[in-house]
Amino acid sequence: MTETSSSVASPRRSDRLDAAEFERLVGLVRENVRSVVEGKDEQIHLALVTLLAGGHLLVEDVPGVGKTVLAKTLAASMSATVNRIQFTPDLLPSDVTGVAVYDQVDRRFEFQPGPVFANVVIGDEINRASPKTQSALLECMAEGQVSVDGETHRLPEPFTVFATQNPSEMEGTYALPEAQRDRFMVRMSMGYPSREAEYGMVASRDGGDPLRRLRPVVSADDVRRMIESAATVYMAPAVGQYVVDLARATREHPDVRVGVSPRASLHLVGAAKANAAVSGRDYVVPDDVARLAPPVFAHRLVLNSRGSRPGGSDGEAVVAQILQRVPAPTAA
Incomplete structure (x- = not known):
């Protein structure tokens, strides 16, 4: 073939988008992520593909192998709004999507957006929340909007969810409902790093956390144009x-x-x-x-x-x- x-x-x-510009922007993001996430070129590639396809990514693996680091590094490579949601058993749907609050001065309800209103939402350990809270993301991920009290609120564009989860057999986890899994374009595992990559990771921490030194290399508008270009x-x-x-x-x-x-x-x-x-x-x-x-x-x-x-x-x-x-x- x-x-x-x-x-x-x-x-x-x-x-x-001009092919040379598209290639340049992809290269900038890839190298930025590689500077923090070592020895995981295939996972970085899948994350980039998911982002540029306008989809949502689910990263599943045991704790400590870099799931959240990959999500945070990719988000930090973009000059865009980023919110992180730590999913816990007591998290409520309104803690994710937002809630209508009564304004006593104006005597009306005013919608207070939740953390899902961002270009990039990092959902950490998504399967530690109850299925009811997990389902709060269904409309967001499928339609790019939130409906509260009969009103529809559009999410910013681009909008993508990078979620991490621990294997379902681990203690304190809930299995993701089929409808929730179907919203994720790609699921992947990180896996343990190679000996060389793990040593490079240890050595790179001598000067502090490399994620703190990371700077954005593309804007939200760049990502939006790249998504539109890939779709053609x-x-x-x-x-x-x-x-x-x-x-x-x-x-x-x-x-x-x-x-x-x-x-x-x-x-x-x-x-x-x-x-x-x-x-x-x-x-x-x-x-x-x-x-x-x-x-x-x-x-x-x-x-x-x-x-x-x-x-x-x-x-x-x-x-x-x-x-x-x-x-x-x-x-x-």
């Missing part, structure tokens, strides 16, 4: 059909009780376009889809008893099997 195939390429459109990347009909075929295959797999939703198909299209843009192309190739299918699809699958028993398939294994079975489009 070649990336210059005429079946997937298209002439560059004139209304998008061309996807050939054959590649779009490949996305649909992969999604439908999850609904027919013997280990899966509930396959991915149509929203997941749209998320995979957006992520594949952003991956192509970050890779310097103005068209999507099947490899973009195959690369992003596991982090976009796996966390949305609900496995049946056969798939969830010890030794059975997990979500990643199911998606890997589907990628092997569903033929990718080839050059005409």
Whole structure:
């Protein structure tokens, strides 16, 4: 499969962000994050792709491996409004979205925005809050708005949620509802660093926390324009059909009780376009889809008893099997 195939390429459109400027801005953000998060190029790439696809990112792993550091570093690389929400069992939905407060002087209710009103919202340990509070983010993440007392309040643009969570089997966690998981475009794990990366991390702390020295390298408007540019990347009909075929295959797999939703198909299209843009192309190739299918699809699958028993398939294994079975489009 070649990336210059005429079946997937298209002439560059004139209304998008200049390619050289797009590449420069992506490089600035990537290097800024690398200066703090060492040895995690794939995770940084996935975080960038999610951001530029206008999606939301869920990072799941054991405590202490850099989940929150990655989210904070990416947020600090942007000159944008950033709020962090520490999710706890006693957190209320209104603590996230805001609440209408009665003004005794004007004798009317006035909406006081919650921390979700920011360009970047860092939701730390999201699965330590109750499902009711987790659900407060559903409308925010899907529609970019908050409805309180019959009034709708738009969130700023761009708007993205970087959430972290500990594995569900750890003490004090609640499983994210399926509807909540479906709002996250990408889920990924950090994993333990390599020996070299861990030593570099230890050595870099001799001069203090490198995150404190970080400075923004792009503005919120830059990010908005990059998101708009990535959305214009061309996807050939054959590649779009490949996305649909992969999604439908999850609904027919013997280990899966509930396959991915149509929203997941749209998320995979957006992520594949952003991956192509970050890779310097103005068209999507099947490899973009195959690369992003596991982090976009796996966390949305609900496995049946056969798939969830010890030794059975997990979500990643199911998606890997589907990628092997569903033929990718080839050059005409």
